[in-house]
Amino acid sequence: MSGQNYSTTDDEMLVQAARRGELAAFEELVFRHRDPIYARAFSMTRNEQDAVDLSQEAWVKGWQRLEQFQGDASFTTWMTRIVINLCLDHLRKQKRQRADSIEAMDEESGGVERQMPVVTVNPTAGLERAELRVKIDEALGRLSAEHRTVLVLHEFEEMDYKAIAKTVGCSIGTVMSRLFYARRKMAALLADMRKIT
């Protein structure tokens, strides 16, 4: 199958060919799914170069672990789990290299989110989807890595509390409080952006 054009081959067949050592088949899988894998890495790290490096590392790990892919979930979902774990390792290393963020300290000391006034008017009402995406992206960038991670895993990856706790390596209670803070902070940030515009 070497030198074969895989552009019309489905994912399942590509995975099978890649398992036999066909790099060209794996390249096609990378080409098809590289954007969502990169997007997940970026949503967690908020750094373009880190996201590129981590997503490439995820693809290398994907190649090495192809035998473990059972096909229970889609190939993209399987690859996304790999990149999420790499991003979590990366963020843990980063955290060890610097002092904890103010947000994390607030979380430990009872949290400022409890004092935040409730945003009564929906700050995203009436926004075009493209405009909303830009605002969400900007607001996500202003959250700490810990809060952003839980929010991304819950809202984008649709993980429940238990799955997030297992993935991140913390208690369900911590997941709940981080998610609560992240949502409240997001609401406040989006309301602020609305006022500015």
Next chain:
Amino acid sequence: MTQEQQLKLQAFLDGELAESEARETLAWTQRDGAAAALLSELKNTRQAMVQAEPHLCVPETREFFWSKIEREIRRQEPAAAAAPGVSRLATLRDWLLPAVAAGALLLVAAGLLAHFNVPKPAPETAADADTPTVETTLANSDATTYRDASEGTTLVLFSYATDDNPVKKPTAIN
């Protein structure tokens, strides 16, 4: 509102509460304005997030992005990825067949050698204990061992040639 109540409200929104707890929480939000307002804010944020996940693309060309992945794969698995498109089985076959052929040749050669040159083991039984044995050394060697088990004697004969007599003379030591 306590933190526990706030988190319960959020768990209600996320469908993480048991049915009875969910019913209680719903009833609470219907009679408590603050709870209803907080639930509404959490719901709006969640909806905005779900609807508007940013769509991002890799900021590199396909070739450039793939080249680093390919390089790393080849670095970590030089044998498996020696040539693009060549399967591991094919690579294994390329090495395995000559190795098996060479092994088979060696076995045949060893079998032939064994057939034509079977060594005869020296007698070591009690019946031969009285018979002296002579161990001749290799042709080019100058030493010969003479062992007599009945006498408990071992003689080692060294031969050497002199200038005037090329014939080797044995020398005995005990």
